[in-house]
Amino acid sequence: MTSNRFRPPAMLAKIATTVDIVSGGRLDFGIGAGSRPSHPLARREYEAHGLPYDDFAHSVGNLAEALTVIRRLWTEAEPFDFEGSYVRLTGAFGNPKPVQRPHPPILIGGRSSAVLRVVAEHADLWNIPGGDIDDAVRRSALLDRYCAEIGRDPASITRSIHLQISYDEPSATQKAIGEAIDAGFGHIVLGLSAPYPPDVAQWVTEKLIATSPG
Helix, strand or coil: CEECCCCCHHHHHHHHHHHHHHCCCCCCEEEECCCCCCCHHHHHHHHHCCCCCCCHHHHHHHHHHHHHHHHHHHHCCCCEEEECCCCEEEEECCCCCCCCCCCCCEEEECCCHHHHHHHHHHCCEEEEECCCHHHHHHHHHHHHHHHHHHCCCHHHCEEEEEEECCCCCHHHHHHHHHHHHHCCCCEEEEECCCCCCCCHHHHHHHHHHCCCCC
């Protein structure tokens, strides 16, 4: 998962293509508009690297244009120009193309209504941070509505949710997984926090995945 604020979209498309090729077509292309400006650690990351931190409306508009450009670079055979409000390219082309066709799955993370409109237009998967399953369900219903407005089948977008693991109460994590699956989230991302217990990957497999519903 990357922030669209970090790299120009044409460069990002080429980087992602390289990853898809060297991995034999295993890339899921995760992207978002960028972290909230109120999050101090996220804000510091941009300042530390000399990157601009524009307002949220700018970042969402930029994301929509970036994804339009990235998909075209992955799929179109001829060079093209692009003149947007945020992205401008002249003679852009992508060669070689990704292994996956028509392109690697696009996963967009976010929960705001503005980002969900971009999800409806561009994403193959949508990821939302977990913790409040009722809110996730409401956001999923809103995404359904945005898909209907543009004539897209909502079922064509896989629903994904990030759930933080509780080492002390694995049953709570199992319950959260079950609730997410029942709510239509078929793609579960489990978050591990440091310090990691010994053999944590095996523990997750045996205590959570093997014993969770679905």
